[in-house]
Amino acid sequence: MTDPQLLLGDGRLARLRTEIRDPRAAQFHRLLDQCDYYTTENPPKEHPEASITYLGPASAGFALAYRLTDQPQFLAQARRWIAAAVSYPHWGRAHLPDHDLDAGWLLHGLGLAYDWLRDALPAPEITALREKLILQADRIYRYAVETEGQWWSSSYWQNHNWICYAGLLTAGYALRDEHPAAKDWSARAVDNFRTVSKMLPADGSDSEGIVYWRYGVPWLAIAFDLIADQDGVDLFESCAFLRRTFFYRLHQSLPGWEHIVDHGDCHDRRSGHSLALYHKLASAYRIPQAQWLAEHVREHFLGREWHESGVKPGVRAEGYLELLWYDPTVPAEPPDKLPLSAYFPDLGLVTARTSWDDNAVSLSFKASPGGGHSAWETSHWLWAERGWETLNAGHHHPDANTFVLNGHGSPLVVEDGYANEKLTSNHNVVLVDGTGYAGDGRYHVYRDLPESHLARVYDVQTEQGWVHAVGEVAAMYPPELGVVRATRQILFSPTGSLLVIDDLAAESERTWTWLLHSDQPTIALSDGRFVVRNGSGALVLSTFQQGIIRPDHTVVRANPTASTPSLTVGRTLHTLRRELGPVRSARFVSLLLPGSALEKTPDDAAHLSPDLVSWTHDGWDFQVQLDIQEMTIVDAVARSDATVRRIRPTTGRRLP
Incomplete structure (x- = not known):
């Protein structure tokens, strides 16, 4: 032949x-x-x-x-x-x-x-x-x-x-x-x-x-x-996309490597590996961590990826590509020496973790317009110039300013997975008069929306294990709500504790609803805190200006592919709702402390006030000073024995 x-x-x-x-x-x-x-x-x-x-x-x-x-x-x-x-x-x-x-x-x-x-x-x-x-x-x-x-x-x-x-x-x-x-x-x-x-x-x-x-x-x-x-x-x-995309995938891995951060349409949290693609990216760009991840998956949990991934035909069908794309001259190195945080500005995605260990705490926070900034801007230009509809961001959810938190081997704050009816309320965000972002409820939620519906992340800083970022999403709400400010600050600490500050304002009085979704119910403690226990991991939530608080649940069901009408996926989210209003402006201050579910809930409560938030976590003492009027973070200090770690995110600079 x-x-x-x-x-x-x-x-x-x-x-x-x-x-x-x-x-x-x-x-x-x-x-x-x-x-x-x-x-x-x-x-x-x-x-x-x-x-x-x-x-x-x-x-x-x-x-x-x-x-x-x-x-x-x-x-x-x-x-x-x-x-x-x-x-x-x-x-x-x-x-x-x-x-x-x-x-x-x-x-x-x-x-x-x-x-x-x-x-x-x-x-x-x-x-x-x-x-x-x-x-x-x-x-x-x-x-x-x-x-x-x-x-x-x-x-x-x-x-x-x-x-x-x-x-x-x-x-x-x-x-x-x-x-x-x-x-x-x-x-x-x-x-x-x-x-x-x-x-x-x-x-x-x-x-x-x-x-x-x-x-x-x-x-x-x-x-x-x-x-x-x-x-x-x-x-x-x-x-440039392919050159960098493995690192996007790497930082959207949950600790332990088997599961994923499920922003966007995700059939499940396991459908994330392609050994063939890892090998090709390793070969094309000499990325030793991509070679390592392919080998790690094959050696440790390829069988579970075959059987439990909801994406078909899945990794089993790619054997011919793995053989063609594997380059034996690329060394395999674990990601241990890579930075623990990353920022992907086009998607407004900020990620952080306490280590690369399996029991680490990890955070993923994002805010961007439909499809990300480049697709959003270019697709609107193509529509204006040619009348072409090119975005088709049907798998991008109305999730600007949401976050996902994982720790101690378990999901703690979660997303909705796959949804045909894209709802803002399925995410860890803020509703205004019970209403989500413009276009809410559709499959193609961003279709036909004016270019002005922008969300963005800015002021991203990393220093000594701290990660600080600010998301602004006021323009994402329907104009008739008159929202003029919807700013979320996240401050991730060296131990994985997370401070979330939401500063909100509208032209007239509104009711503001803060949402938190988890796999298991949130339990109220006698001292005003809340706890979620999920397998080996747990999360303690402390709040300031908490308003009316009530537990709820959110049911999500979907068909992820039109080519197989009988296929359905879904999950039930346990939802904690905090409401303030009706008022013209509102602030939610939330402190989330991840820990082991196998130990009793810590007795030491955090202190939250208008100008200072302090807490202890994993052997460290934390103090965060706030600007009372602007609710900006002026200074954050972590102390453990003789070690001091500090970040000054805003230095008094007024946020938009």
């Missing part, structure tokens, strides 16, 4: 056949695991109602295993899976047949299989596969042209664009020497990815959240890898 042209040309196939003994032995066995799993599965004889995305990687995995080993069972399995996909008159059934994710996944997987097995399949089968690829690629290409400016064709910041164009690109490259139109397919896809590489935020953050980061960003790597291989254009080098 002649060498394939896609990703295995120029002698690479021969090198891989040698390296699967060593140093790619672990990745080779991952590929065999993928093949073993799909050998026991039977592709449906008729197109099911559910998604068929998995047929693509199954076919590609068997095709690669055959080219590496010449073992006939892999060819037989590839023929079985390819035949099933070719037999379906349409790719995708429940949502946009032939024109969306199912078609993109299958064009990629079967496009690779066509190239890799071109000389191995019987003539009738290779002809049928070629004709099917031409049919499906033509369908998705025409749809992309006809819907430019309306849907994924020009939605540069999200996974549908990346997956569908990567599939079209693969088919175009596989067929461009045999089918004249294929050159148009690949050319359009390359143009799209050139644009995407410039449009994505340079800080590496993703407004769709970690689950869709895990689902979508591998397709950028798939496309960039093919473009470099076939056209010699290195988009990895020019794409």
Whole structure:
């Protein structure tokens, strides 16, 4: 057989056949695991109602295993899976047949299989596969042209664009020497990815959240890898987003590495790992921590990621990519020497943790407009200039000024996960007269909103284990509420204690409702404090000017994919509500002390007053001085034995 042209040309196939003994032995066995799993599965004889995305990687995995080993069972399995996909008159059934994710996944997987097995399949089968690829690629290409400016064709910041164009690109490259139109397919896809590489935020953050980061960003790597291989254009080098995005993923990991911070649409807190993508980012940018995380997941909890992740087809299907993308020359190093905090300005995301240990305390705080600042601004420009709707930030929640807190091995302050009805009240924010942000309650909550609906984070400072940031979200509320100030300050201490100060004002009297969501109920203590116990972790809440306080619960149910109508996910949040008003201005001062749930609640209560907050936590004494009028933090000091750690965030500077 002649060498394939896609990703295995120029002698690479021969090198891989040698390296699967060593140093790619672990990745080779991952590929065999993928093949073993799909050998026991039977592709449906008729197109099911559910998604068929998995047929693509199954076919590609068997095709690669055959080219590496010449073992006939892999060819037989590839023929079985390819035949099933070719037999379906349409790719995708429940949502946009032939024109969306199912078609993109299958064009990629079967496009690779066509190239890799071109000389191995019987003539009738290779002809049928070629004709099917031409049919499906033509369908998705025409749809992309006809819907430019309306849907994924020009939605540069999200996974549908990346997956569908990567599939079209693969088919175009596989067929461009045999089918004249294929050159148009690949050319359009390359143009799209050139644009995407410039449009994505340079800080590496993703407004769709970690689950869709895990689902979508591998397709950028798939496309960039093919473009470099076939056209010699290195988009990895020019794409600042991909260069930084692993660190976004790293800082959205909860301590222990198995779970994630679930800002945005997240099916669950486990659906976050892509070993293949970690290996590719490690290789492209020489990131030793990415190599380490891939190996750490594989060695410690890959099986749980397979079985418990809600994102399908999930990590199991990526064995063929892990083998192709692993670079044995990149060392593996844990993140122990990296900073414990990070700031991603495009998404207004501030993260902090007390250490990289499994029982550390971690915080994630965010405030930005829909899609992040660059997408928000650019999409409004494209609408004004071309009439194109490009943002489609359906997975970005109305969550500006929210925060997530984890500690001692447990989630303590949580988000809602996946939601079809995006509600501000599902987040740890402030409602005004019971109302959330503009656009509240819709799936595409940011669609058609004026550009003036801006949220931002500023004044981010880190010093000696302290992290301070300020979020302002007044412009996010409906104009008729007349909100003129909605400022939240967060101060994260070296021990993981968290001070949250909300300063609020409107043109007329309003009722202000402060929300805190947790997995378990909040229990009132006799001294006015509150405690949440969740497994091994606990949280004690002390308040100043607390108003009316009542416990509640929030039920969230959703279908995370239109391609599988029967799939539902959800959770019940336990909600603590604090209300002040009706008044024109309000301030909430909240002190959150994480600790072990296996020990009794500490007896020493915190002291909260208008100008000073003091407390003890984990053997440290803390004092935070406040400007009474502006409620700004003037000075924060932590003392433990002979150690003093201080931060002066505002030095009396007036906040907007």
